[in-house]
Every structure is written in C-alpha cells, then in structure tokens.
Amino acid sequence: MPIIIKIKNKPNWAVTIVLGLGLLMLSFIILIIIPLTSLQEQGFYAVLNFFSSATPFAAFFILLLYFWLWNTFGKTILTIEPEQITVRYKNKLFTKPKIYLKKEIDQVQVKDFQVEKYKFGTRYRFSLSGSTYSVVLIQSGNETRIVDWITETKASEIADEIKKMWS
Known part of the structure; x- marks a missing residue:
C-alpha cells in the first residue's frame, strides 16, 4: 500500500500580495483598456489589433499566475x-x-x-x-x-x- x-x-506573503496586485492590473489592462483602444478600428482590424495588443500582456499574466499559484497554494x-x-x-x-x-x-x-x-x-x-x-x-x-x-x-x-x- x-x-x-x-x-x-510556506508562502512568502510579500510576493503573494505584489503578484496578486500585478495580476489584477494585467486583468484590467487585458479586459478593459485594450478592448477600448481596439474599438477605434473597424471590423477584422479591431480583432487583429486586440489580439496583437493583448498577447504580450496575456503571456506576462500567465507567467505571474504561475509564480503566484505556486507561492500561495503550492504543495x-x-x-x-x-x-x-x-x-x-x-x-x-x-x-x-x-x-x-x-x-x-x-x-x-x-x-x-x-x-x-x-x-x-x-x-x-x-x-x-x-x-x-x-x-x-x-x-x-x-x-x-x-x-x-x-x-x-x-x-x-x-x-x-x-x-x-x-x-
């Protein structure tokens, strides 16, 4: 058997708080600011502009999420x-x-x-x-x-x- x-x-609470704030800020950028700036374009260019603008922020979000999850809840x-x-x-x-x-x-x-x-x-x-x-x-x-x-x-x-x- x-x-x-x-x-x-053992979480480092300073890292947890700083990364949590970074995740919130990146979420705000990806979900609010980038879509508002993409509205200036028309049709397919709006979608292309959104994805090209959001990709670096999304990659950084995933990286921060990786460290934050492991630091805060890892086992x-x-x-x-x-x-x-x-x-x-x-x-x-x-x-x-x-x-x-x-x-x-x-x-x-x-x-x-x-x-x-x-x-x-x-x-x-x-x-x-x-x-x-x-x-x-x-x-x-x-x-x-x-x-x-x-x-x-x-x-x-x-x-x-x-x-x-x-x-």
Missing part, C-alpha cells in the same frame, strides 16, 4: 510505493508528475542547503524557521532534489519513510 506525504509550501505530494516514488506538484502550472524508480536510485539523503556551492560560486541562504533542508535522491552520482526548503525534522521523516518502504 503506497504512503502519501503532502508538503505545503508537493510524494507517493512512495515499493518500487517507485512519484512526485506531484499541486497548483504548479505546466508540470507533470515525476517518477523515480527504486532500481535507479543509489541513496536517499537529507542535505542542508544553507550554504550551497555550485559551479559559479557560493550561495548563502538564511531562514528564520530553519527551512533550508532538502530530501535528495542520488542516481549514478547525480543529485535530484524531490522536496526543497523544509525543516531538518520534516526532511528526516520523509527520508526515513522512503528508506523504511524500500528496505
């Missing part, structure tokens, strides 16, 4: 089965579930990314709540983070559940 673990994102859902792990991101646009097979995974680890070294230098992350830990799968020398920015206890619980199911 699979084990299902749901991890809710990572892990389904741990005897032979695989399925990672789903709820309320994240344009993502499909990722499946990791047990036979391809060498190790499950908990890592602290408060100080992260990468090929261009070092990145320091600070968190009052201590949410700098990730659950990492090691596959042929490559690290894949399946859950990010959680506390050490939560990361250890998830890693222990995976190890217990797969032992």
Whole structure:
C-alpha cells in the first residue's frame, strides 16, 4: 500500500500580495483598456489589433499566475510505493508528475542547503524557521532534489519513510 506525504509550501506573503496586485492590473489592462483602444478600428482590424495588443500582456499574466499559484497554494505530494516514488506538484502550472524508480536510485539523503556551492560560486541562504533542508535522491552520482526548503525534522521523516518502504 503506497504512503502519501503532502508538503505545503510556506508562502512568502510579500510576493503573494505584489503578484496578486500585478495580476489584477494585467486583468484590467487585458479586459478593459485594450478592448477600448481596439474599438477605434473597424471590423477584422479591431480583432487583429486586440489580439496583437493583448498577447504580450496575456503571456506576462500567465507567467505571474504561475509564480503566484505556486507561492500561495503550492504543495508537493510524494507517493512512495515499493518500487517507485512519484512526485506531484499541486497548483504548479505546466508540470507533470515525476517518477523515480527504486532500481535507479543509489541513496536517499537529507542535505542542508544553507550554504550551497555550485559551479559559479557560493550561495548563502538564511531562514528564520530553519527551512533550508532538502530530501535528495542520488542516481549514478547525480543529485535530484524531490522536496526543497523544509525543516531538518520534516526532511528526516520523509527520508526515513522512503528508506523504511524500500528496505
């Protein structure tokens, strides 16, 4: 029987408010201002003018909506089965579930990314709540983070559940 673990994102409320205001402003532009300016044209040119004017705003709206939904309502859902792990991101646009097979995974680890070294230098992350830990799968020398920015206890619980199911 699979084990299902749901991890809710901790929203950054400043980002939520700013992106929400941006979404409202873009909605107003797309639904009110652009149609009013398109009324100056006649027939087919009005429709063409509307779509050519609204397309960049609609693309930016979708981009803001992507970040706002994930930041505000995002959840990572892990389904741990005897032979695989399925990672789903709820309320994240344009993502499909990722499946990791047990036979391809060498190790499950908990890592602290408060100080992260990468090929261009070092990145320091600070968190009052201590949410700098990730659950990492090691596959042929490559690290894949399946859950990010959680506390050490939560990361250890998830890693222990995976190890217990797969032992």
